[in-house]
Amino acid sequence: MNDKQLVALAAAQYVQNDMLVGLGTGSTANYFIAELARRQRDEGLKITTVASSTISAQQAQAQNLAIVALEHIGRIDLYVDGADEFDSDRTLLKGRGSDLVKEKLLAKAANEFIAVAEAGKRVDRIGQNYAIPIEVMPYAWQLAHKSLEDLGGLGDLRPNAAKDGFWITSHGSYVLDMRFANISDAQQLNTLINNTPGVVEHGIFHGLCDALFIAENGTVSEHWA
Numbered sequence: 001m002n003d004k005q006l007v008a009l010a011a012a013q014y015v016q017n018d019m020l021v022g023l024g025t026g027s028t029a030n031y032f033i034a035e036l037a038r039r040q041r042d043e044g045l046k047i048t049t050v051a052s053s054t055i056s057a058q059q060a061q062a063q064n065l066a067i068v069a070l071e072h073i074g075r076i077d078l079y080v081d082g083a084d085e086f087d088s089d090r091t092l093l094k095g096r097g098s099d100l101v102k103e104k105l106l107a108k109a110a111n112e113f114i115a116v117a118e119a120g121k122r123v124d125r126i127g128q129n130y131a132i133p134i135e136v137m138p139y140a141w142q143l144a145h146k147s148l149e150d151l152g153g154l155g156d157l158r159p160n161a162a163k164d165g166f167w168i169t170s171h172g173s174y175v176l177d178m179r180f181a182n183i184s185d186a187q188q189l190n191t192l193i194n195n196t197p198g199v200v201e202h203g204i205f206h207g208l209c210d211a212l213f214i215a216e217n218g219t220v221s222e223h224w225a
């Protein structure tokens, strides 16, 4: 069993009957979804899920998990999702994909948000290995880009896979991938980007995660708030 699978399985142990469970997006989240399906099949676990992306909804549906739409929920019991980076403060960088908005909504709506990651994703400062993905309204991208540059950001619109246009998220936003070498405090950067007009959402998840489960060489450690 690899570390992604191991950490996903550790989080799945926290799922109990009658919970409404938020499903993250990515390869680690896929292992979590598969484990929920296994527990439903083998242990008779009774849950309902809500997905952070179409791909996760498809995974859940294919494995016979009950799904409700995001627009029908207020709170959820538990959200489990992966991350691209995490720091000592349990701040995460997420959003390599296209589903930041739903991911952050579910992280915020959850009574408990467990983030799951391999130890190699640990960083000293958020944004160390990846640019910060910042979703912007398409018509506002130049103005938002200018505001972010004024904060010291460097970066540009994310190209599409064919490199003949721009990446469009599942909400129809563009993505600016920006690096801020001048700001090392993730909380400060979170606030500054939140306050930028035209920004729909961004990949810094600060103060949202109740527990971070880290897998390293076949062992999982749990870090609760």
Ligand code: 5RP
Pocket (backbone or CB within 6 Å): 024, 025, 026, 027, 028, 029, 081, 082, 083, 084, 093, 094, 095, 096, 097, 098, 099, 100, 103
């Ligand atoms: C998607 C995400 C993912 O959770 C993150 O990219 C980690 O992915 P993986 O589990 O495949 O390593 O934030 O928006």
